Amino acid sequence: MPKLVDHEERRAHIIDALLRSAAASGLHSVTMRSVAAEAGVSVRLVQYYFDTKEQLLLAAMTRLTTRMGERIQRRLRATGASTAPRDIIEAVLLEAVPTDEESRAFHLIHTEYAVLSVTDPALAGPAFLAAPNEMEAFLAAQLTAAGATDSPRQEAVVLMAVSAGLGLSVLLGQRTPDDAVAVLHHHLGRILPAR
Amino acid sequence: MPKLVDHEERRAHIIDALLRSAAASGLHSVTMRSVAAEAGVSVRLVQYYFDTKEQLLLAAMTRLTTRMGERIQRRLRATGASTAPRDIIEAVLLEAVPTDEESRAFHLIHTEYAVLSVTDPALAGPAFLAAPNEMEAFLAAQLTAAGATDSPRQEAVVLMAVSAGLGLSVLLGQRTPDDAVAVLHHHLGRILPAR
DNA sequence: GTTTTGGTGGTATGGTTGTACCACAAAAAC
DNA sequence: GTTTTTGTGGTACAACCATACCACCAAAAC
Numbered sequence: 488m489p490k491l492v493d494h495e496e497r498r499a500h501i502i503d504a505l506l507r508s509a510a511a512s513g514l515h516s517v518t519m520r521s522v523a524a525e526a527g528v529s530v531r532l533v534q535y536y537f538d539t540k541e542q543l544l545l546a547a548m549t550r551l552t553t554r555m556g557e558r559i560q561r562r563l564r565a566t567g568a569s570t571a572p573r574d575i576i577e578a579v580l581l582e583a584v585p586t587d588e589e590s591r592a593f594h595l596i597h598t599e600y601a602v603l604s605v606t607d608p609a610l611a612g613p614a615f616l617a618a619p620n621e622m623e624a625f626l627a628a629q630l631t632a633a634g635a636t637d638s639p640r641q642e643a644v645v646l647m648a649v650s651a652g653l654g655l656s657v658l659l660g661q662r663t664p665d666d667a668v669a670v671l672h673h674h675l676g677r678i679l680p681a682r
Numbered sequence: 683m684p685k686l687v688d689h690e691e692r693r694a695h696i697i698d699a700l701l702r703s704a705a706a707s708g709l710h711s712v713t714m715r716s717v718a719a720e721a722g723v724s725v726r727l728v729q730y731y732f733d734t735k736e737q738l739l740l741a742a743m744t745r746l747t748t749r750m751g752e753r754i755q756r757r758l759r760a761t762g763a764s765t766a767p768r769d770i771i772e773a774v775l776l777e778a779v780p781t782d783e784e785s786r787a788f789h790l791i792h793t794e795y796a797v798l799s800v801t802d803p804a805l806a807g808p809a810f811l812a813a814p815n816e817m818e819a820f821l822a823a824q825l826t827a828a829g830a831t832d833s834p835r836q837e838a839v840v841l842m843a844v845s846a847g848l849g850l851s852v853l854l855g856q857r858t859p860d861d862a863v864a865v866l867h868h869h870l871g872r873i874l875p876a877r
Numbered sequence: 878g879t880t881t882t883g884g885t886g887g888t889a890t891g892g893t894t895g896t897a898c899c900a901c902a903a904a905a906a907c
Numbered sequence: 908g909t910t911t912t913t914g915t916g917g918t919a920c921a922a923c924c925a926t927a928c929c930a931c932c933a934a935a936a937c
Binding site (some may be wrong): 511512513515516540567595598599601602603604605615616620634639641642644645647648649650651652653655656658659660661662666669670673674677678 | 684707708710711712715790793794796797798799800801802810811814815833836837839840843844845846847850851853854855856857861864865868869872
């Protein structure tokens with residue numbers, strides 16, 4: 488059985504093309520043709536590596552959440568050796584604010600997927616709930632460690648909501664990234680002891 | 683010039699059909715045909731009253747934001763004669779949490795429009811920013827009246843974000859409406875003096 | 878060297894979508 | 908009573924979409 492190409496690499500290449508295409512003109516406008524063109528391959532190849540469009544979209548969603556997790560991990564490592572809860576919480580929440588063009592594209596597509604999953608049964612399921620739930624528990628633990636509140640779970644939910652809400656408002660052009668970051672700082676300063 | 687039918691009524695009827703159709707299977711899946719079928723009229727009639735699909739979508743969006751405003755106004759009146767800032771703020775923010783089926787459909791479609799407007803130039807513009815900005819200023823004024831914070835604007839932004847974020851998480855099935863309401867209460871209790 | 882088999886291109890097909898076009902009825906205008 | 912004008916239906920059309928199908932090449936297996 489001859490194996491000339493790395494399947495996983497090809498798949499990743501095509502998925503990245505999809506993400507670029509979706510970032511440019513919206514997830515709703517990606518077609519097999521547009522993805523193929525963006526990836527510089529024939530439509531047949533996209534079919535070959537992802538039988539159907541639904542599977543392509545599913546694979547892209549998986550890759551997206553994976554990368555999202557990596558971004559958060561990187562942020563956490565970038566805080567250095569600081570284990571102060573406030574630093575950790577801040578790092579995690581700031582990741583949800585789209586600053587550079589890449590993270591903007593990232594969060595746009597992620598939000599499009601999330602909204603789509605409400606009505607599209609193929610995208611539904613726990614795929615979109617696992618990561619946020621995990622994150623919420625993580626934040627609650629950090630808040631407990633900081634000893635800043637007597638109801639860490641509710642406070643964690645507030646943090647998740649404010650982070651998502653701010654991110655969305657930046658996407659919509661309602662707020663600048665800087666403004667969102669400032670608001671987040673202000674809120675953290677209110678509920679947490681100073682660094 | 684004969685005028686047998688009330689144009690505005692017909693338009694409203696068709697738009698409502700669109701909203702029902704969108705609530706059922708997503709804004710992305712509404713077509714001229716599906717709207718016509720839901721409204722019980724021919725496709726030609728939809729064309730007649732809204733030349734193009736783009737104009738139909740635009741009109742539906744306008745009607746949606748109008749109705750959203752009405753819902754908030756109704757909530758405000760329902761608080762009775764209470765002019766306590768906390769009551770007012772609570773009433774306004776609770777409107778963003780989808781509880782009954784109608785408000786769920788409402789917010790789903792509204793969110794779909796918002797996300798769509800990021801990439802679709804036809805939907806873009808200040809249409810989606812005016813109402814939230816107005817609301818933000820209103821909340822800031824109420825916070826000032828309550829004298830609960832020294833930076834009412836930032837606190838108002840946090841309120842808007844947490845409200846939008848909670849609403850979205852309920853839509854995604856991540857939280858029950860009751861849970862979201864409880865969290866909102868908790869947060870308001872934290873930043874505002876008791877009633 | 879022949880035969881599988883993985884990888885690729887091109888193209889046909891059936892279905893759907895938005896919109897344009899044609900016809901017609903009936904109320905109003907004159 | 909004739910002529911506009913408004914409202915309505917049906918249908919045709921061009922574009923596009925996802926997918927199925929056919930052909931071919933080259934590397935590997937034997």
